[in-house]
Amino acid sequence: MSGSDEQLQVNTYIWSQSSDQVTISFLVPETSKAKDLDIVIEHHYVRAGLKGQEPVFKAKLFSPINHFDSLWQLEKNSASPFSSLTASPSLSIASSYAFMSSPNHSPNSSMILPAPALTESLTFEGSSSTAQMTDLLQQTAALGNNNNTDQTVSPPSSSELLNDGLLSSTSQPSSPTSLATPPHPPVGSSSSSQHQSSQQQQQQQQIKYRILTIHLEKEKEGLDWAIPVSGGHKAGEMDMDVTSAYLLASWFETRMGNLKRALDYYLDAAERGHTKSMIKAAALYESDQETVPNATNYPDKDSKKSFEWYQRAADLPINNTNGNDSSDGPDPLACYVVGTIYGSGSSDAQVEKNYEQALHYYNRCMLITAPRIDLDFGVLDQQHIPKYILRNHAPHTRDERYFSSAAFQTGLIYLYGSQPEGETVRSTTTVDVDPSLALRYWKEAAVLGHAQASYNIGIVYANAMGVDQDLWLAGKWFGRALKLDTTQRLVAPAGVQVVMDWDAKEGDDKEEPTEPKSAQKKTKKKTSKKRKGKKRQEHNDGFGLALALGGVTAVCHLL
Structure with a gap:
């Protein structure tokens, strides 16, 4: 079977197979009748x-079929885009169906600015205006002011990520979390209505769909189809x-190793707006x-064309679900890549740092992914973020990874501005x-389990970078960073007590904050409370100066 946990989307199909049958399923508007459909099933070809x-x-089918016994069905119950299809629908008395009796029957981590997402830089001149950017910033800088609306979303599996080019060696962005992180099981996610216009939401709510499934009877029973097609239609x-x-x-690409021919097919679909x-x-x-x-067999390497396609994928309009658009909408990976290229510049692709x-x-990336993340960003406006909101693991889903990556990089830019030393x-x-804005973005990433953002x-x-100095609060965030850091590269500065209990309160005698091991060794040598307090204060006074002079401990950035 091919990806039984795949999701139904408009203008694309999913397929599965058994020993004697191949099924093709896709969505049609709920109002569709048999007379509205164009379905032709032949020995070698299908059009639907x-x-x-x-x-x-x-397309031409992977293998011949018994077209006389093949049929199609239209489910009575409605479905919405992104509905999970765990198995191909079976025929029922609630379905409209037709037998195809003849061919003509048709019914992470390092120590101060964003680095490139790829080792090879790419580029293309952007066309987004300052006004567009400002609008995006206003929407993502205050995610807390939102109302939640439920959606059912199934995060992609590892195999789907590979098919999306997210785990392949030819397309792996530099991310603060490893893309090899085990995928989170499918969950229902709530989204921020701020990230979709009310018009788009109303449109999505108004349009309903039904599942149309074509059952193709294999001519050679027991033959496994690698893919449903082998080539183009008759033309x-x-x-x-x-x-x-x-x-x-x-x-x-993956089975034959012929990248040049693979590119021809990708380009054919890409020119027609296919995001993947x-x-x-x-x-x-x-x-x-x-x-x-x-x-x-390799195509000619061309960084400029590469970035051009990334940018085209990033600039796609939000899918209007009108049944006529072959695009999946803008892609968060593409937005992240384009953002990192502009953040570092690229001489190879002739792009200036911008x-x-x-x-x-980066903000477009966050706008795309935030509605599919099960988190109420409004908690960030509270003085104390509830412990139950905090993720105890690195971001798992594709949306969480790209959201937190983009938020992290955005924070870096605002911390130093466009003219860093x-x-x-x-x-x-x-x-x-704008350190306060940097702090806000990092909190958005940190609550999702981003270790470097917490650090x-x-x-x-x-x-005290744009905020009042608070060593106790700093210790809590250092403690969270150390808990989340699987690389064990992050080290809390000496002199700052690491607070491992998020709900601990300053001065709470029930649980003393835990110091780093290096600090504990020094503490053992101190025999009086007065001496310890004096030493600690001296260290705190010098801590900010050490950072300002570029000490060993500094703000994290991506490799």
């Missing part, structure tokens, strides 16, 4: 969709729907023998220093 629109499925090699083009491209194909095309333009050693554009795409290459645009919050409070 709505009349007057591009077919959802149109030519590339005459197929975008999902089939994507699946065939994936076959050539845009991401894959961008990755293949950066592939070579070093990144994909087992491949036999922090304003970097902020635009020590930078030889400056941003072409101006971003004012940087501790640095801000300990060093």
Whole structure:
């Protein structure tokens, strides 16, 4: 079976198989009748969709079928986009169905600025205006002012991430959390209505769909189909729907090692607005023998084209779910990559460092992912964030990873502004220093389990960077960072007590804060409380100065 936990989306299909049958399932508007459908099943070919629109499925089949015994069905009950389909629907008296009796029957971590997401830099001139960026910043800088609305979302599995190019060697962004983190089990997530316009929400609520499933009887029972298609429809090699083009491209890339031919199919689907194909095309333009050693045929490497496709995927409009758009909408990976490229600049792709554009795409990444994250960001407005809100693990889902990564990088830019000391290459645009805004973004990442963001919050409070100095609060955030840090690279500054109990209160005699081991060794040598207090105060006084002079302990940034 092919991905039984895949999600139904508009204008694409999912497929599964048994020993004697292959099923193709996709969504059609709830009001669709048999007369509105264009379905043709032949010995080698299938075309299916709505009349007057591009077919959802149109291709030569992987293997011949018994088209006389094949049939289609239209479920009576409605479904919404992103509904989980755990198994192909079975025929029931509640379904509308038709037998195809003839071919013609048609019914993490290092020690101060954003680094590139990829070792090879890419680029393309951006077109987003300052006004657009400002609008995005206003929406994401205060996620707490929101109302929650429930959605059912199934996070992708490891195999789906690989198919999306997120775990492959040709397309792996530098992220503060490892993409190899075990995927979180499917959960129902609540979303912030602030991240979708009321018009889009109303439109999504008004449009309902039904599941249409085509049951294809295999001519050779017991033969496993690797993919549902083997080529284009009758008109030519590339005459197929975008999902089939994507699946065939994936076959050539992963199974045949022919990256050049895979790119041809990806580009064909990408030009028609298929988001996943845009991401894959961008990755293949950066592939070579070093990144994909087992491949036999490579396309010409072109960093500029690579970034162009990343940016096109990032700039796609939010899917309007009107049944005519083959795009999945803007992709958070693409937004993150584009943001990091603008954040560092790229001589290879002829892109100048532009922090304003970097902020635009980081915030777009957050806008896309926030509605699918099960978290009420309003808790960040409270003086004390409830312990039960805090994640005790690194971000698990794809949305959580890219949201926290983008929030983390955004915080770095606001902490230092567009003219940080020590930078030889400056941003072409101006971003004012705003430590309080940096703190806000880091908190958004930290509550999701981002270790470096938690650490940087501790640095801000300990060093009084735009806020009042609070060593106790700094110790709590350092304690959270150490709990979350699986790399064991983060070390709390000497002289700051690490508070491991998040709900502990300053001066609470029931549980003393725990100092780092290095500090504990020094403490053992002190025999009087007065001496200990004096020594601690002296160290605190010098702590901020050490950071200001670029001491060993500093704000974390990504590799």
